[in-house]
Amino acid sequence: MKFIHLADLHLGKIIYQNNLIDIQEDLLNQVIDYMNDQDIDVLVIAGDIYDRAVASRESITLLNTFLSKLILKYHKKVLMITGNHDSSERLNFATSLLVDQGLYIVCYPEKEIKPIIIEGVYFYLVPFFKPSYIRYLYENDDLKTYQDAFAYYLNQQTFVEDHSKVLVTHQFIAGNKEVVRSESEVILSVGGSEIIDVDLCKGFDYVALGHIHASQKIKYDYVRYAGSLMKYSFDEVNQVKGMVEVTIDEKGVCSKIIPLKPKRDLIKLTGKYEAVLHYPNNENDFIAVELLDKQMIGHGYERLKEKYPHLLQLTYKKLDIKGENHTASSLDMDKNSPLDIFKEFYEKMKGEEMDSKSQEIIEELLEEDALYDAH
Ligand SMILES: [Mn+2]
Structure with missing residues (x-):
């Protein structure tokens, strides 16, 4: 079987006072088109559906339209969990509405996970949780860290043995190698105590992760962050954004990223003022300019803005400043x-x-x- 793995949609996200909803809508339509073209019937979204716990009206409308098209019009199945940005209460109301049609939303960790079985593959949905939730769920006060809670939670489950199984989670799963982080992510707790060892996820055929915004595998080929729907901060400009296509068949599991092209991209331009002013293209994109000039350019921002109407940020990399630096x-x-x-x-x-x-x-x-x- 094949399915699409998405995460970190952050619908309704605003960067520098620019609402990204139109771009997000277009990207979600690209997802629908791809699934229809390729005849893929299942979509997994690994959390952070909305950007805010109190989602904006237009982001709710966008999600409704997206899900209705996929489920009612094209008869796809959608499996979703909440992320740390989502309000479980607010997404929970919809959980039972369209189950018969193929919409599965899990907002709270269930004491015993009920897998969703599609074409013989078992999907286990684990929404984002803090350790306190697992302490409460099992009345076990010993679970202090995210790692404790996650390990304990998985231990309470019985997973199928003789079928392929997929874990969907929004916890911060990491391996021994550095994880690529972004400014647009929210740190869950100070000092790294939210990190969970990837080896706890062994035994699954694929682990569909959300939370980290750079698309990447973690230690194993089958453990993967889809990454965010689009670039949400300027430190993500070199990342490839898109959806992950996962294939599970008798040969095993493979996954690949399918890039999505936003109507307006986030681009960083570096160079001296005169050069940047005459770079070709990118007039339509969101721009951060990093100038290499040593002196401030008078009215530099205004003039660059004429060339790049969506200029969002101007910084100087090599400015000679005497006195105190106030950044x-x-x-x-x-x-x-x-x-x-x-x-x-x-x-x-x-x-x-x-x-x-x-x-x-x-x-x-x-x-x-x-x-x-x-x-
Ligand atoms: Mn996120």
């Missing part, structure tokens, strides 16, 4: 506590010290690890 990177991240760093940031942004009431709020948030929830 965020001058903050001393190593020496200070998270609270100190936040205070310094606050002062730089607001030009005044944080009052004690605000400080209390920030302390509480840091303590509860609720900074993550706010995303």
Whole structure:
């Protein structure tokens, strides 16, 4: 059988005040076209459907249209889990609506996973969870880390032995090699305690991952992040974005990325001002310009904006500055506590010290690890 593995759609995402919904809609239509052309009947979405817990009206409409087309019009099956950006409560309402037609949405980890069986392949859907949820589900207070909770959760399950099986999850699964990260991802917890060892996923024929925005395999050929639907930050400009096509047959499992072409791409242009001003193309794209000039260019932004109407960012790489550097990177991240760093940031942004009431709020948030929830 063949299926498409997508993740991190982040519908409704806004970058630099630009709503990406039209581009996302076009990309999702490309997914539908490809599935129809290639006669692929199953779509797996490994979490982060929406960009925000409170999804915008247009992103809800877009998802509804997308799912209705796939399921009601083209009779495809769609398997979905929630990611850390999604609100389980908000996606959960739809879970039973279209089950008979082939829409499976799992928003909370089930005590005992009920696999979805399609053409003899067993799909196990594990939505994003924090350790606290598994502690509550099994009344086991010993599960402290993401790794503990994930290992325990898988251990509670009985997986089929004599059939191909696919695990779908949005936890941060990593191997011994560095994972390619992006600025557009949200860190789940400070200090890397959210990382789960990929070897816990052994025994599956394919592991469909969401959460990390660069499409990549993790240690094994069959463990794969699909990556985000499109580039969501300028550090992703060199990544290939798209959908992963997975084939499972008697020969085994293979997967390949099928690139998707956005109507408007994120591009980074580097060079001296005069050169960048005369580069060909890219007038239609979202642009970050990195100038190599040593001096600031008067009205540089305005003039570049005439050439690139969707210029979003202008930085200087080699500027000679005398005196203090006021960029965020001058903050001393190593020496200070998270609270100190936040205070310094606050002062730089607001030009005044944080009052004690605000400080209390920030302390509480840091303590509860609720900074993550706010995303
Ligand atoms: Mn994401």
